[in-house]
Structures are given as structure tokens and as C-alpha cells.
Amino acid sequence: MIIDSHVHISYLKKKKSFFQIKDDLLLNMRQNKIDYSIVIPDNISNSQCADLQVVMDLIKNKSNLYMIGTIRIAQINKINLLEIEKLFQLKIIRGFKIFPGHDPIYPTDKRWHPVYKLCIKYDFPLIIHTGINVGNRKCARYNNPKHIIKIAKKYPKLKIIIAHYFWPKLDYCFSITNGFNNIYFDTSGLADPEVVKISGGIKKIKGILIKTIKRRAESVLFGTDWPMCNVKKHINLVNSLDxxxxxxxxIFYKNSRHLFRLK
Ligand SMILES: [Zn+2]
Structure with missing residues (x-):
């Protein structure tokens, strides 16, 4: 079985309807023998990447698609927190994602804390976008794992998934997260040729993944960042690990089945 714990309903160059992209996703899953995918919405309404409401409508009757919740920090208020809580209760969302680096906001920002408490209350993970953007390396200061470990320390029951392994600084991310049993890593983006090149080559990527798995086999989840990244390449990456x-x-399914509490 394979669960892809990190996909988006978005288009790259050629404009497509979200409905069409969802069909592309389902086709891609069949081709690559992916049993379930977890869709991460954008935290802002836009035409390129489906937001929470759009994803909710698109996946409603799809038993092989799950989704994550998200919101911009400025939208956090009593009403919206109640709405998020309801979505957790109904298991419509099975985690929450924040985008430090896309947004100039640190994960330690106090305004996030009520959301973290909801993740703990309903036992769903927090996903944190990390790493550089090509053309904007400075944005990585917002998602540096040195901030993430502060949250992990303050909330030992909060399960935190670091997306993209804070590329290109894989060694640093590995070291600084040592000893945190509530920190997890998804493989999304790690087979992308540009990520591989800038992070020090495929040997480095494989080495870090193996070290992370040997440190705690529960801590690594398969994810691809489709459609930004190629699913097959990510499957091959995991299969190539010794x-x-x-x-x-x-990696392929047991850890995410457990974390997102899928059946
Ligand atoms: Zn992503």
C-alpha cells in the first residue's frame, strides 16, 4: 500500500480547472498505485491552487482522498477557530498546515497556539512548510527548525511534520531535531532534481533519509508535493534506500496511516 501524504490540487503552467486537476490526480494515483492521497489546500483563495473550501467540495465523495486544514494567521478569531474545531471533530480535516516562508510569520507566533491546541485535542498533526524557495533563500529564516523545536518542546503532545526537510540544509535539520519524538518528516520534494542538486546530490538525500529512519523508523512519511514534483521519482527514491x-x-503507508488516523 502507498499513501501520498502531501499533494496539492494546483496547476503549474497551463491553466486548468480544479475539477480537471482532481481527475488528473486520481489518474496519476492509479498509474503509480497510490491508494490514498492527502490534499493540502492553499491558505489563500486563488486560481492556481485550490483552497480549503474548494478542496472540501472536490473530495467530498472520494474515499481515497483526505485533506488537511489551513488558514492565514490574520484570519484566526473565535468564529474561525470554532469552524476548524468542527472540521476536526467531523474528521473532514486530518491535520493543519502552516506556511512560514510563504508567509512572513514564525511558527512560534502566539496567534497560532490555539490552533496547535486543537491539533492536540483531536490528535491530528501539524504540518510545517520548510526550506528555501528557489530565488528567495531568505524566506527560510521563518521556517528554520530552530523555531520548530521550540513548539515541539512547549507542546510534547503535538505531532509536527516537517515538510521538505528544510532543504538544502538537511544535515542541520537532522541534528537539531535529534531527540524529539514528536517531530516527523515527509519526503515531499526530496526527489525533485532542483532540490537534489541544491541540497548536495542524491547520495546526500538518501543518506539523510536512511539516518532519519534508523534514528526513529516512525518519523518518515512518504509525500511527493504533486503536481509540483514527480510521484514516480519519489517512489523510486524510497525504493532505492538500503x-x-x-x-x-x-514510510510508504504505516506511519501516515497512524499519524492521520486513517482506517
Ligand atoms: Zn507542498
Whole structure:
């Protein structure tokens, strides 16, 4: 079984309807034998990447698609927190994503704390976007794992998934997260040729993933960042790792099934 824990309903160059992209996603899943995908909405309404409401409507009757919640920090208020809580209660969202670096906001910003408490209350993970954007390396200061470990320390029951392994600084991200049993990593983007090149090559990527799995086999989840990244390349990356069959099963589906509490 394979669960892709990190996809978006978005288009790259050629404009497409979100409905069409959802069909592309389902086709791509069939082609790559992906059993379930977890869709991450954008935190702002726009025509390029589906937001929370759009994703909710699109995946309503799809038993192989799940979704994550998100909101911009400026929208956090009593009413919206109640709305998020309701979505958690109904298991319509199975986690929450924040985008430090896309937004000039630190994960330690106090305004996020009520959301973190909801994640803990309903036992769903917090996903944090990390790493550089090509053409804007400075944005990574907002998602530096040195801030993330502060949250992990303050909320030991909060399960935190670091997306994109704070690329290109993989070694630093590995070291600084040592000892945190509530920090997880998805593989999204790590097979992307540009990410591989800037992060020090495929040997470096594989080495870090193996070290992370050997440190705690529960901490790595398969994710691709489709359609930005190629699904097959990510499957091949995990398959190429010199780890046990059971460790591969954990990456491909067991860890995300557990974290997102899928059946
Ligand atoms: Zn993504």
C-alpha cells in the first residue's frame, strides 16, 4: 500500500480547472498505485491552487482522498477557530498546515497556539512548510527548525511534520531535531532534481533519509508535493534506500496511516 501524504490540487503552467486537476490526480494515483492521497489546500483563495473550501467540495465523495486544514494567521478569531474545531471533530480535516516562508510569520507566533491546541485535542498533526524557495533563500529564516523545536518542546503532545526537510540544509535539520519524538518528516520534494542538486546530490538525500529512519523508523512519511514534483521519482527514491522491507512499509503507508488516523 502507498499513501501520498502531501499533494496539492494546483496547476503549474497551463491553466486548468480544479475539477480537471482532481481527475488528473486520481489518474496519476492509479498509474503509480497510490491508494490514498492527502490534499493540502492553499491558505489563500486563488486560481492556481485550490483552497480549503474548494478542496472540501472536490473530495467530498472520494474515499481515497483526505485533506488537511489551513488558514492565514490574520484570519484566526473565535468564529474561525470554532469552524476548524468542527472540521476536526467531523474528521473532514486530518491535520493543519502552516506556511512560514510563504508567509512572513514564525511558527512560534502566539496567534497560532490555539490552533496547535486543537491539533492536540483531536490528535491530528501539524504540518510545517520548510526550506528555501528557489530565488528567495531568505524566506527560510521563518521556517528554520530552530523555531520548530521550540513548539515541539512547549507542546510534547503535538505531532509536527516537517515538510521538505528544510532543504538544502538537511544535515542541520537532522541534528537539531535529534531527540524529539514528536517531530516527523515527509519526503515531499526530496526527489525533485532542483532540490537534489541544491541540497548536495542524491547520495546526500538518501543518506539523510536512511539516518532519519534508523534514528526513529516512525518519523518518515512518504509525500511527493504533486503536481509540483514527480510521484514516480519519489517512489523510486524510497525504493532505492538500503533499509528493511518493514522500514519501507512504514514510510510508504504505516506511519501516515497512524499519524492521520486513517482506517
Ligand atoms: Zn507542498
Amino acid at each position: 533499509i528493511t522491507k518493514e522500514e519501507k512499509n512504514k
